[in-house]
Amino acid sequence: MALPPPLSAKDEKSFAYETIKDRLPLIVTRIVDFLARHRTNFAKQYGEVTENECKSCISAMDKLRYEIARDKPILLLNDNHTDDIHIWNEYLQKEMDQGKVISWFQSNWLLVECYMYRKIAEAFNLTAHLQHVDPFIEMKQHTFYSSVQAIDVVLAQLNIDIEQTTDPVNNKSTIEQQFYNYMEISLWGNQCDLSLSGGANRSQEHDPFHQITELKTHILINHETSLFNYLYDQQAYLLNFDVCIDFVLDNAGFELLTDLCFADFLISKRLCSRITLHLKCFPWFVSDATKTDFDWLLEQLSNSSSNSVWQIASKRWQQHIQNGQWIIQTHRFFTLPYDYSYMQQISSELYCTMSQSKLIIFKGDLNYRKLVGDLRWPLNERFETALRGFQPTSFVVLRTCKADVQVDIDLKVGQEITKIDPRWMVNGKWAVIQAFFKKQTEKDI
Numbered sequence: 016m017a018l019p020p021p022l023s024a025k026d027e028k029s030f031a032y033e034t035i036k037d038r039l040p041l042i043v044t045r046i047v048d049f050l051a052r053h054r055t056n057f058a059k060q061y062g063e064v065t066e067n068e069c070k071s072c073i074s075a076m077d078k079l080r081y082e083i084a085r086d087k088p089i090l091l092l093n094d095n096h097t098d099d100i101h102i103w104n105e106y107l108q109k110e111m112d113q114g115k116v117i118s119w120f121q122s123n124w125l126l127v128e129c130y131m132y133r134k135i136a137e138a139f140n141l142t143a144h145l146q147h148v149d150p151f152i153e154m155k156q157h158t159f160y161s162s163v164q165a166i167d168v169v170l171a172q173l174n175i176d177i178e179q180t181t182d183p184v185n186n187k188s189t190i191e192q193q194f195y196n197y198m199e200i201s202l203w204g205n206q207c208d209l210s211l212s213g214g215a216n217r218s219q220e221h222d223p224f225h226q227i228t229e230l231k232t233h234i235l236i237n238h239e240t241s242l243f244n245y246l247y248d249q250q251a252y253l254l255n256f257d258v259c260i261d262f263v264l265d266n267a268g269f270e271l272l273t274d275l276c277f278a279d280f281l282i283s284k285r286l287c288s289r290i291t292l293h294l295k296c297f298p299w300f301v302s303d304a305t306k307t308d309f310d311w312l313l314e315q316l317s318n319s320s321s322n323s324v325w326q327i328a329s330k331r332w333q334q335h336i337q338n339g340q341w342i343i344q345t346h347r348f349f350t351l352p353y354d355y356s357y358m359q360q361i362s363s364e365l366y367c368t369m370s371q372s373k374l375i376i377f378k379g380d381l382n383y384r385k386l387v388g389d390l391r392w393p394l395n396e397r398f399e400t401a402l403r404g405f406q407p408t409s410f411v412v413l414r415t416c417k418a419d420v421q422v423d424i425d426l427k428v429g430q431e432i433t434k435i436d437p438r439w440m441v442n443g444k445w446a447v448i449q450a451f452f453k454k455q456t457e458k459d460i
């Protein structure tokens with residue numbers, strides 16, 4: 016089957032064009048600003064040489080901004096000591112060997128956008144003292160603190176819902192309703208990503224429980240009922256089965272908090288017995304959560320001596336980690352330019368362990384783009400076709416729509432939504448809870 020062409024800034028009417036023309040340069044500018052503001056601090060902390068390292072990062076950022084604006088060719092990476100460089104360079108080299116010039120406005124959007132974040136990492140990797148500096152750290156921490164009221168509301172209710180010793184068999188409908196609440200709060204938490212706003216604050220100021228009721232009609236595909244039954248029916252709550260979920264997390268701050276609430280709910284109500292939480296290895300798409308962001312969030316909760324609600328939740332979460340029910344993982348596959356149809360070939364061990372899970376939960380827009388290959392599928396294409404063979408196990412994507420690719424929507428429905436909101440595909444106000452259920456083969460049974 017001939018595949019549709021990839022999304023690309025070649026098309027000047029596309030969201031890719033807007034992103035590369037306006038948003039990516041803005042993100043790079045904010046890094047320059049960050050470095051300029053912290054130069055003296057870094058020098059105090061790590062010694063005088065860091066002044067020069069800051070300067071070299073700033074000039075790398077200036078160069079990057081210039082190259083994006085001028086649509087310059089993309090070159091191989093240079094930070095030779097990193098463990099992903101050979102995979103990146105092999106990918107780029109293969110494209111070059113086919114005679115293709117890879118450039119910002121002419122090539123695949125997914126590739127060049129991922130490359131920008133890898134190129135930023137390269138600049139920091141090439142220094143001796145700034146390798147572990149995260150240029151997006153302030154923006155991420157700010158979204159957390161500007162959402163404290165919403166955090167209070169969610170954690171207070173979560174503590175109540177979890178402490179209530181509901182017998183799962185006789186209270187199926189209570190647990191079911193709570194499942195939808197935490198899943199939808201986690202879904203709309205995805206509105207808080209910072210790459211869409213070019214790094215400008217996207218805090219959560221409303222009561223999330225009210226918000227999910229209001230936003231219900233904005234979920235264009237909603238498989239939550241099938242998902243609940245799928246997890247509930249396997250009876251992890253009755254028997255001591257080992258039922259695993261892989262949770263591919265997205266953004267730090269408020270979104271991460273909502274994801275952990277959902278993960279806590281799934282474990283505490285025994286809808287599964289183990290969750291692997293996948294974080295990013297290095298700063299990615301501005302707001303994606305790294306292990307440092309995860310640790311920082313837990314620390315904020317546990318250090319809040321005045322807030323018992325935060326402390327109770329954080330104690331429970333620390334326990335999930337200590338007793339192995341939450342496993343924290345960073346895998347380099349998630350920061351490569353490959354879409355998910357390549358996972359089996361590029362990172363077979365990751366594909367293999369994920370295949371053993373009952374369910375994978377993918378958070379966010381970028382994960383959706385990677386699942387469907389970031390191709391210009393017709394709106395009514397089947398999800399399974401768009402996945403092009405990626406079927407490790409059953410999975411769901413919780414995504415607010417922020418890129419002009421979407422499948423499994425009836426064309427008429429698409430026209431109706433366009434009338435209501437012409438930018439529905441990209442403004443983050445619409446969402447999908449889109450599941451793929453793997454058919455069981457004889458081998459699986």
Ligand SMILES: O=P(O)(O)OC[C@H]1O[C@](O)(CO)[C@@H](O)[C@@H]1O
Pocket residue numbers: 034038128205208209210211265266300378379380381382384415417418
């Ligand atoms: O954090 P998320 O939900 O993956 O969103 C990141 C999104 O940012 C954008 O790249 C915009 O730059 C989206 O198109 C992209 O998929």
Ligand SMILES: [Mn+2]
Pocket residue numbers: 208265266300302303379381
């Ligand atoms: Mn993200």
